Amino acid sequence: MERFQCKQVSIDPTGAIVVADLLSVDGHHSGVIARATTHIHQDHIRGLKRSIRETAMHIASPLTHDLLSAYGHHVPYYRRVDASYGTKISIEGLYVKLLPANHVPGAAEVYIETNNGTSILYTGDFKLPGTEIVEGVDVLVIDATYGMPEWRRPWQQEMEYILPDLIDESLSKSPVHIYAYNGKIEEVVLLLRRMNVTAPIVVDKKRFKGLKTLERHGYKIGDVFYSSSREALEVKKDKWYIEFHGFYEWRRRNINGSKAIHMLLTGWEFRAPYTWLTSREIVVSFSDHADFTQLVDYVLETKPKLVITDASRGGTAARVFSEYLRQRYGIRAYAYP
Numbered sequence: 052m053e054r055f056q057c058k059q060v061s062i063d064p065t066g067a068i069v070v071a072d073l074l075s076v077d078g079h080h081s082g083v084i085a086r087a088t089t090h091i092h093q094d095h096i097r098g099l100k101r102s103i104r105e106t107a108m109h110i111a112s113p114l115t116h117d118l119l120s121a122y123g124h125h126v127p128y129y130r131r132v133d134a135s136y137g138t139k140i141s142i143e144g145l146y147v148k149l150l151p152a153n154h155v156p157g158a159a160e161v162y163i164e165t166n167n168g169t170s171i172l173y174t175g176d177f178k179l180p181g182t183e184i185v186e187g188v189d190v191l192v193i194d195a196t197y198g199m200p201e202w203r204r205p206w207q208q209e210m211e212y213i214l215p216d217l218i219d220e221s222l223s224k225s226p227v228h229i230y231a232y233n234g235k236i237e238e239v240v241l242l243l244r245r246m247n248v249t250a251p252i253v254v255d256k257k258r259f260k261g262l263k264t265l266e267r268h269g270y271k272i273g274d275v276f277y278s279s280s281r282e283a284l285e286v287k288k289d290k291w292y293i294e295f296h297g298f299y300e301w302r303r304r305n306i307n308g309s310k311a312i313h314m315l316l317t318g319w320e321f322r323a324p325y326t327w328l329t330s331r332e333i334v335v336s337f338s339d340h341a342d343f344t345q346l347v348d349y350v351l352e353t354k355p356k357l358v359i360t361d362a363s364r365g366g367t368a369a370r371v372f373s374e375y376l377r378q379r380y381g382i383r384a385y386a387y388p
């Protein structure tokens with residue numbers, strides 16, 4: 052296949068999406084004027100320290116900026132450009148605005164118009180519904196983490212109901228320990244509160260700061276305690292609580308000596324919405340990314356002239372997805388870099 056190089060958009064091997072040599076998104080690129088960050092995940096904040104040193108502006112949603120601070124990545128006020136969803140920012144010949152993305156709290160897509168009228172949309176990470184679709188953009192740069200046709204979760208939207216029910220049901224018997232990545236933990240706390248699951252929540256000190264940041268932004272987080280506090284010890288005596296742990300702590304879960312239920316949240320489970328391993332261990336298919344079906348839906352609804360799939364993060368899946376769009380729908384689609 053002939054390799055096509057879009058003149059205005061490229062993706063660095065480090066993951067920076069570079070637009071017109073003026074703006075880099077989710078990675079550092081030397082010589083640009085502005086850096087934007089779509090959300091707090093590690094693979095989207097690479098090179099942030101360097102961008103803060105070398106780049107005049109750092110654009111992110113106000114919540115993403117505050118969450119970055121809470122997690123130890125402070126953007127100084129003289130670099131920080133808080134962009135609420137929909138607010139237009141001018142960078143030399145570019146107009147830039149952030150649009151809402153359903154991923155982790157604060158997440159955004161980045162919409163750009165160049166001075167020759169080309170429109171570019173970078174999705175960042177997202178799932179549907181809740182992510183804005185801009186019909187007819189010229190260039191769509193899309194996350195394709197789940198770009199393999201077999202990576203489908205037909206129950207994805209129902210998980211908004213299934214997961215809180217599972218947790219509530221488990222809480223009626225014992226405490227619940229949940230293991231998940233950063234960002235997903237915050238997303239699940241907000242989901243539980245929306246669905247009126249009111250049990251006290253125990254987290255480590257860093258995530259506690261993150262949740263308090265969400266509260267300052269108007270989200271309902273209810274009773275939350277950090278694990279070594281006196282209040283947390285009191286709460287744990289009652290046996291009616293949810294404790295969150297990092298994803299990798301699942302391997303060190305201790306199922307001896309207590310009746311607690313241990314729940315792993317992962318997007319890499321395509322067989323069923325959830326699977327009990329034992330009466331106290333459960334793996335739940337819960338992702339903050341679009342699955343293959345949602346990726347295709349998103350592209351078909353956007354009707355872009357050109358699609359670039361992000362292979363710096365999606366790897367082989369991004370290459371397979373661009374190939375699928377070309378073969379199945381005749382859409383001009385290429386994986387970068």
Ligand SMILES: [Zn+2]
Nearest residue numbers: 090092154176
């Ligand atoms: Zn992410």
